[in-house]
Amino acid sequence: MITTVLRRSCLDATRRTLSASLSSVNAALFHSLTPAVARVSDLAGIGPIDVKAREFHFQSGPSEFRASMVSTAGFAISENSVRGIGDTESVGRSSSGDGLAISELGIAPEIVKALSSKGIEKLFPIQKEVLEPAMQGRDMIGRARTGTGKTLAFGIPILDKIIKFNAKHGRGRNPLCLVLAPTRELARQVEKEFRESAPSLDTICVYGGTPIAQQMRQLDYGVDVAVGTPGRIIDLIKRGALNLSEVQFVVLDEADQMLQVGFAEDVEIILERLPEKRQSMMFSATMPGWIRSLTKKYLNNPVTIDLVGDSDQKLADGITTYSIIADSYGRGSIIGPLVTEHAKGGKCIVFTQTKRDADRLSYGLSKSFQCEALHGDISQSQRERTLAGFRDGRFNILVATDVAARGLDVPNVDLIIHYELPNNTETFVHRTGRTGRAGKKGSAILIYSQEQTRAVKMIEREVGTRFIELPSIPVERGSPSIFDGGFSGGYGGDMRDRGSNFGGRSGGGYGSSSGRSGGSSNRYSGGSDRSGFGSFGSDRSPGFGGFGSDRSSQSSGRGSFGGRSGDYGSSGGRSGGSSGNRYSGGSDRSSGFRDFGSNRSSQSSGRSGFGGFGSNDDKRSY
Numbered sequence: 001m002i003t004t005v006l007r008r009s010c011l012d013a014t015r016r017t018l019s020a021s022l023s024s025v026n027a028a029l030f031h032s033l034t035p036a037v038a039r040v041s042d043l044a045g046i047g048p049i050d051v052k053a054r055e056f057h058f059q060s061g062p063s064e065f066r067a068s069m070v071s072t073a074g075f076a077i078s079e080n081s082v083r084g085i086g087d088t089e090s091v092g093r094s095s096s097g098d099g100l101a102i103s104e105l106g107i108a109p110e111i112v113k114a115l116s117s118k119g120i121e122k123l124f125p126i127q128k129e130v131l132e133p134a135m136q137g138r139d140m141i142g143r144a145r146t147g148t149g150k151t152l153a154f155g156i157p158i159l160d161k162i163i164k165f166n167a168k169h170g171r172g173r174n175p176l177c178l179v180l181a182p183t184r185e186l187a188r189q190v191e192k193e194f195r196e197s198a199p200s201l202d203t204i205c206v207y208g209g210t211p212i213a214q215q216m217r218q219l220d221y222g223v224d225v226a227v228g229t230p231g232r233i234i235d236l237i238k239r240g241a242l243n244l245s246e247v248q249f250v251v252l253d254e255a256d257q258m259l260q261v262g263f264a265e266d267v268e269i270i271l272e273r274l275p276e277k278r279q280s281m282m283f284s285a286t287m288p289g290w291i292r293s294l295t296k297k298y299l300n301n302p303v304t305i306d307l308v309g310d311s312d313q314k315l316a317d318g319i320t321t322y323s324i325i326a327d328s329y330g331r332g333s334i335i336g337p338l339v340t341e342h343a344k345g346g347k348c349i350v351f352t353q354t355k356r357d358a359d360r361l362s363y364g365l366s367k368s369f370q371c372e373a374l375h376g377d378i379s380q381s382q383r384e385r386t387l388a389g390f391r392d393g394r395f396n397i398l399v400a401t402d403v404a405a406r407g408l409d410v411p412n413v414d415l416i417i418h419y420e421l422p423n424n425t426e427t428f429v430h431r432t433g434r435t436g437r438a439g440k441k442g443s444a445i446l447i448y449s450q451e452q453t454r455a456v457k458m459i460e461r462e463v464g465t466r467f468i469e470l471p472s473i474p475v476e477r478g479s480p481s482i483f484d485g486g487f488s489g490g491y492g493g494d495m496r497d498r499g500s501n502f503g504g505r506s507g508g509g510y511g512s513s514s515g516r517s518g519g520s521s522n523r524y525s526g527g528s529d530r531s532g533f534g535s536f537g538s539d540r541s542p543g544f545g546g547f548g549s550d551r552s553s554q555s556s557g558r559g560s561f562g563g564r565s566g567d568y569g570s571s572g573g574r575s576g577g578s579s580g581n582r583y584s585g586g587s588d589r590s591s592g593f594r595d596f597g598s599n600r601s602s603q604s605s606g607r608s609g610f611g612g613f614g615s616n617d618d619k620r621s622y
Ligand SMILES: Nc1ncnc2c1ncn2[C@@H]1O[C@H](COP(=O)(O)OP(=O)(O)OP(=O)(O)O)[C@@H](O)[C@H]1O
Pocket: 076, 119, 120, 121, 122, 123, 124, 127, 144, 145, 146, 147, 148, 149, 150, 151, 152, 284, 285, 406, 407, 408, 409, 433, 434, 437, 438
């Protein structure tokens, strides 16, 4: 922030000096730095001021960019190939081998140097495939496995173009690039990667749970790249602080999540405010069938770059998957032994379905391990401290909801434990993908109950992996629970409920046995369940909840957008209103893992299929 202020201030000072000699009209325009921009040559005192809206000539790649080098570049890691998923031109190729250095591609030396300082010298496969069409200004859908470098795949060409554009035309006030991400943590990470890869550019990360005034000030000084979550972006637009009229590059990271019902409305509000002439890109490790029809709406003649394909295994190469059977009663007690045996002192993320379980499990584990919880009910500052502590190795076990499932890049996570079956295969892929990143090895353990055997097989089929079955760990019914001291018995006696979990367990599950929740009979049943939690509401209060506070600030002034009052993932944020139905799907859920399949098939037939299940549930359970 300070750097930004100084940098833009210095620029302004130069401009002020120069503007003294200009006509008053030009000087005023020049000084204000609104959509008008002065060329670099003007700043140097050469030639007249060219006051006009900036135009980014993205259709032709910068002359320095050597496309031919890209097409012959090899890879730093290997990636299996595949076929495209779209009905447009597709790319997918199998290649491996020692690749051409990034330094030889003609991209801005600043980027080459910055990447090199992080040990990034050669392109990963997705980066290589994306570079040329991105440089040509093509809209695209990019899909590659988790941890294979999608951020830099879109980051390198965009940053390169902006650096070269700024060098030629000077800097403006409004962002040229907008990246939308589904979670605050991911937005921060993407912005950091952009900032570190192109230190001369001004980047901003905007998301809820942090003071908006500071973000408004920073925007006022001028930025080149804005990264953020949709809620806060809309809020800033409404307040007149964020002007998207000059955006030339827009990226939907984790596109399949961003385009799910509930998210898509806000994405659309934002896209409507972008210039029509722009380059749009969508990236994710998962692109369900339903996304195809949507891309037509958002993308212009896109090229599809799919390095995953439908038939191949969907996980990164270095990941070994295990499964272990445990009934509801014993589930909490086997986590310790699994961590000890399989993480071997390294980093481990345990994914739970609910915030409450994350807290409880973390509490239980903290008696034996250094451990913290991460979910949407935790204040943003604490969330950031927790993630930083996990990255830095201050503690090694993170118990998280799906707020941590997508995109987060914490190096050297050795083990993922799915404490419960995720809601859908996409979530399984993303959760599991927090390990085995950038060519490293990792393991994932899926805990399931007898009743979920078919669901496990379905995951195997859809994800293209084979689970190695671990011997079950005996747990005596009378033995002390890991949750003693607040959760004793919480998992006991609910076996039937928990057994149908994959499809959506319909029983009281955690709630009834622990005495909370005011007798909610279905934790997905919308209002009553959420009110039972109590904490759901607080999601929406400032300072809370992942996406919640994002939206709480929106709701303070979003009237004109008329948007839903829901929330990004923030679970509780969506109480009532339209979301009620989505969560009420008792019948869907009670049908057990069958839903897994039916949900997916309804997804592919259209987005309405998401209504009942997984994706919205993801948001709810953050
Ligand atoms: N060319 C490269 N050489 C070495 N490391 C790289 C390269 N490109 C990216 N990385 C590193 O690989 C890691 C994973 O990258 P990134 O987070 O972009 O993956 P991703 O494909 O977006 O994953 P996800 O699907 O989980 O979001 C990061 O730590 C990044 O710095």
